[in-house]
Amino acid sequence: MSxxxxxxxxxxxxxxxxxxxxxxxxxxxxxxxxxxxxxxGNYVVSTVVGLVDIQNNNKVGVIPLEGFYYxxxxxxxxxxxxxxxxxxxxxxxxxxxxxxxxxxxxxxRPFNPAQxxxxxxxxxxxxxxxxxxxxxxxRDPLLTVKGKDLGKVTEGTIIEVDPSRVPRIIGKKKSMLxxxxxxxxxxxxxxxxxxxxxxCPSEELEAILILAIKKIEREAxxxxxxERIREFILEQKILRGVIKSDKVL
Amino acid sequence: xxxSYEKPKLMSEDGKRHDGxxxxxxxxxxxxxxxxxxxxxxxLVEYGGTKVIAAVYGPREAQPKHISIPTRAIIRCRYHMAPxxxxxxxxxxxxxxxxxxxxxxxxxxxxxxxxELYPKASIDVFIEVLNADGxxxxxxxxxxALALADAGIPMRDLVAGIAVGKVEGVLVLDLDELEDMxxxxxxxxxxxxxxxxxxxxxxxxxxxxxxxxxALQLAWKGLKKIYELQKEALKKRYTELSIES
Numbered sequence: 001m002s003x004x005x006x007x008x009x010x011x012x013x014x015x016x017x018x019x020x021x022x023x024x025x026x027x028x029x030x031x032x033x034x035x036x037x038x039x040x041g042n043y044v045v046s047t048v049v050g051l052v053d054i055q056n057n058n059k060v061g062v063i064p065l066e067g068f069y070y071x072x073x074x075x076x077x078x079x080x081x082x083x084x085x086x087x088x089x090x091x092x093x094x095x096x097x098x099x100x101x102x103x104x105x106x107x108x109r110p111f112n113p114a115q116x117x118x119x120x121x122x123x124x125x126x127x128x129x130x131x132x133x134x135x136x137x138x139r140d141p142l143l144t145v146k147g148k149d150l151g152k153v154t155e156g157t158i159i160e161v162d163p164s165r166v167p168r169i170i171g172k173k174k175s176m177l178x179x180x181x182x183x184x185x186x187x188x189x190x191x192x193x194x195x196x197x198x199x200c201p202s203e204e205l206e207a208i209l210i211l212a213i214k215k216i217e218r219e220a221x222x223x224x225x226x227e228r229i230r231e232f233i234l235e236q237k238i239l240r241g242v243i244k245s246d247k248v249l
Numbered sequence: 250x251x252x253s254y255e256k257p258k259l260m261s262e263d264g265k266r267h268d269g270x271x272x273x274x275x276x277x278x279x280x281x282x283x284x285x286x287x288x289x290x291x292x293l294v295e296y297g298g299t300k301v302i303a304a305v306y307g308p309r310e311a312q313p314k315h316i317s318i319p320t321r322a323i324i325r326c327r328y329h330m331a332p333x334x335x336x337x338x339x340x341x342x343x344x345x346x347x348x349x350x351x352x353x354x355x356x357x358x359x360x361x362x363x364x365e366l367y368p369k370a371s372i373d374v375f376i377e378v379l380n381a382d383g384x385x386x387x388x389x390x391x392x393x394a395l396a397l398a399d400a401g402i403p404m405r406d407l408v409a410g411i412a413v414g415k416v417e418g419v420l421v422l423d424l425d426e427l428e429d430m431x432x433x434x435x436x437x438x439x440x441x442x443x444x445x446x447x448x449x450x451x452x453x454x455x456x457x458x459x460x461x462x463x464a465l466q467l468a469w470k471g472l473k474k475i476y477e478l479q480k481e482a483l484k485k486r487y488t489e490l491s492i493e494s
Contacts, residue, residue, distance in 0.1 A: 017484050017487055017488070019398060019407065019479075019480045019483045019484065020361075020398050020403075020404040020405070020406060020407050021404070021405065021406030021407050021441065021442075021443035021444070022443075022480075023443070035363055035366050035403040036403060038363070038403075038405070040405070040444075045405070045406075045443075047363060047403035047404050047405065048398070048401055048402075048403055048404075049398055049399070049401070049483050049484075064401055065401075065487065066290065066398070066399055066400065066401035067401030068289060068307075068308070068400070068401055070367075096307065096308040096309055096310060096322075096367050096369075096370035097310060097369070097370070098310065137368050138319075138368075164401065221487050
């Protein structure tokens with residue numbers, strides 16, 4: 001790299017709050033996560049409300065704080081069956097497009113629509129955990145349930161959160177998720193499309209967990225959240241009489 | 250309110266307008282983001298007595314399907330005045346004026362939205378005027394841009410709107426209903442201030458070319474102020490929360 005190529009100027013700091021149209025940098029800077037950051041001529045511009053993310057001093061991105069789910073190949077999603085076709089189901093995955101799950105994929109064998117009725121296996125309103133097998137601009141996302149922990153959901157509660165908060169609910173190296181599961185004893189599945197499936201040993205714990213997840217959603221942009229959530233769960237446990245307070249105080 | 254058909258005095262001798270503002274002053278502006286729970290994004294904007302709500306839904310599957318475009322998302326916009334928004338009840342059915350404004354507001358927003366990202370989908374913008382006191386279309390554009398940003402839809406820049414006009418020979422910024430009704434000219438403008446691109450410009454009345462140039466400069470001043478207020482409104486939710494916690 002010659003000296004002229006590295007000429008650039010970054011106008012923002014890491015974790016700065018930016019809005020659409022804010023100029024982040026000028027010159028030879030790499031834009032990290034299109035479409036949240038775009039190049040306009042010589043400028044790098046933010047397109048959403050989000051926090052600045054600077055890597056290696058010359059790569060600029062924005063982590064969106066508002067948003068909706070946009071399907072990506074390989075994502076795990078929780079979907080709700082919306083329509084039954086002749087050889088496939090159409091599944092709501094909270095995206096601009098409906099997910100398509102083929103009968104042969106779900107049943108794991110060839111399917112003859114003349115002999116069988118799909119509503120026997122999955123009906124409208126049923127919940128599935130699936131993976132996005134393929135998706136591009138020309139076709140709707142194709143789902144698959146082949147794989148570990150995928151398939152029809154028969155028990156538990158579903159919470160919907162803003163999809164942009166999903167990384168925070170999981171946390172760095174699953175730190176937040178570990179706090180949630182270990183402190184409450186619940187089974188938590190966080191899908192990329194912002195649906196969270198929880199299975200809890202008791203109603204109180206379920207209520208606490210839901211409150212904790214909603215708290216993460218509200219305060220996703222603040223730091224030191226994992227510890228605050230741990231304290232919050234403890235407080236709620238005492239408040240609801242799940243554990244005795246003299247143990248802690 | 251009593252109705253007088255005589256033109257009221259709109260400019261006083263000391264150069265102040267009928268409500269005490271100077272020609273280049275804006276009315277008190279209030280903006281709030283994320284006010285509706287069911288919408289993907291929403292905003293409330295007040296320019297003085299004008300009060301407008303905008304709600305954005307999507308990107309979602311285009312309904313009916315045949316209206317979708319394979320290369321980009323379609324943007325639909327409805328500007329509507331509530332029956333109670335005016336002095337005399339307004340019929341809730343979309344009027345010729347509302348249909349036109351829906352179109353021009355949509356065209357004011359389209360250059361900002363990166364619609365190529367979401368082929369076949371639709372982005373629906375609803376603008377509801379709760380109280381009309383002049384400048385509803387510009388307040389509508391401002392609110393819609395905030396609601397789009399609140400929905401997390403990638404945009405090249407925010408869009409801000411403001412009106413300039415001529416009242417008793419003086420160029421003024423942000424006209425209210427009275428000034429609009431009895432003034433000589435009214436020119437609503439919407440633009441992406443960060444990029445310096447005008448996306449909506451209408452003119453009702455007469456301005457000389459020189460006055461037009463001057464009015465445009467005045468509008469840019471107002472637009473820049475509104476643009477800053479928009480950014481502030483978007484950031485406010487997060488900064489407030491950080492201080493709290």
